[in-house]
Amino acid sequence: MPVKRNEHVDDDIRHVLRIGAARLLERLPELADDLVGRVREGDEAYRRLVSVEEHWQSTEEGLRIGISAILQPPEKRRDLEFARTMARRRAEQGLPMDSLMRMYRLSAQVTWAGFVDLIEREHPELLGALVRTATHVWHAIDRQALTAAETYRRREKELLGRGNERVNALLDDLLEGTGDAAVARSAAAALDLPERGRYAVITIRLPVRQSAAQEAGDDAHPETLGAMRLVWRMRTQYEVAVVALGEGTLEALVEGMTPVVCSSAGVSPVVDGLEELASARKLAELAMRTCAGCGPEIARLDRRLPAALVVAQPELSGRLTSEVLGALLALDAPDREVLLATLSAWLRCEGSAARAAGLLYCHRNTVFNRIRRVEQLTGRSVSRPRDIVELALALEAVRLLPAV
Template identity: 45%
Template structure:
């Protein structure tokens, strides 16, 4: 019998396994005796056994197999005893077989039900514990020794290579992005899902590759080495997500690829001021005019200041782009030939794309005086005539 169920034998030892088998046999025989008197079998011990084995980590299949083997042994013993003492009575023994297996099945079902309930309870406690440990790391409110202990209990090496992923509102990582990544621990809260990625030796770009099949919007922090840095990494991942323009669609944003946009996203009050001071006169235009000028500016910036390439993307003549940009210069009082002005316009445009303009008209902040033509370095915005 021990050789037929090695997992049980390895867990309990041969002596305890033998005692357990004898107990199962006794339960089956007592169940048969109770059944002959019209009574249900006593299932209390089977339920206790199921909960105990779940806590010990015995596979459920092994637990059920022992009950089946016990039932088989009872039947084998009965038939051998009858055959030895009264072979002619064997046919009268056959009707007892269904009753025996009914008892065994009820004992096994009771043990299995208790096992599953214990497993469910243990799983819920483990999930709650893991959530609490992750909160300790992500919130950053615990002392360093507590953060180190939380990381240890989560199985995180220190030092290591970690990154934090924050998903957009309403996004889910149900299709776990484990492919290509050693380990991701997810924490689901009311404000969204956050993942702790244990990178090992993989590059940060592997996070984007793993998330791509999910079709979600996500922000990813830079790599950090210590669990105590994960709270700051989560804040940076949130900024990376906010740095993506509104309506950009699914995609994974690495913070270090959007640092200027993240800088704007980090200071919402200053970003709002930047919108009004730099682009206030543009935002006060009629919706169609406003949209055309902002789209032209964004395209020109994306084309590295090339009017020609911007015109190709916008499907219009280069002179049309130049005229629009010239009008933008006049409205804002900023020159696209002045690098400092270009920085202001680029950051203000980012602030607008992160928070689209409402339908209500914007009261423009008075623009600075226009730049005299004599002070400009070229006749077209951004010195793009040669391009």
């Protein structure tokens, strides 16, 4: 009967497996030596990350549990749990998964070679049945390898999440100024950045370009811009980057960021190390606030110092504006806007009526007439440097402070 023949075949397979497993358990030290030697000979990662003692002990235990599983019912087998434990351990040690999978392939070779050698020497009459056991032996080791791979990936993801949390915390400490020299040293190591060096900070008001930060969530992440390295971090209302300038310049930074910035941005002055990033971040935010918000704009603080003074002291700037431009601002909207635009053009053109007229599309005499009216309304003269400073600061306040 076919069923009886199949049962007979299964009995032969179980008989060969029991004989082979029992004898291989007696040769565990020899098999462990062979497997450890093969793995370490061809894998620098194992040699560097796993000590010989630990490697041998885990190999001997893994072989013992795996071979014993052949003799046990499924509910008592421990090989898959051991595979999970060992995979977690190797992930925590930083061993590449390719190395772990290569170890399982070599383990299958050593185990199968042990079966073949034993049956050939001691039970040659069972060689036919041995061939039929191959599927069972290799399938068992494949299950262990698949279980180990799945566990390794899961543990690696957990460790990566913890690593990102630490990097995020270190970067936040630097940007908030809540760390000390030890934090700077730890951040330098975690971010692979020099503790001392030329740095700047750039902030970009949200919504911004479809950046890597938005795709990656809140995690800090690196980016390169020429020879400069940027580490981005998402904040509540803006995106911020620590920029390791190296030999780069602020001009190169602004030029490289201009095509991808779609809102207001601020760039700090150059600072000399990671411990100064909190100050640089505040200055970059201040520079960003000097943008009127009418379109994409990158403001360098060193080019916006008067405007930065205005936004840094809004109450005082409002009082200055009321004192200087109060009468002008009380005019009807069309008249007021014409005079403000003329004063702005006059200042941008360094007092050249002809150039200002070109910007305003009017005659130069019209510019003169409007400027004289500004002088009458404000009580300031564009020929006195002190008055020009007051007019310029008040004009910046009108542009930047919505309540003015």
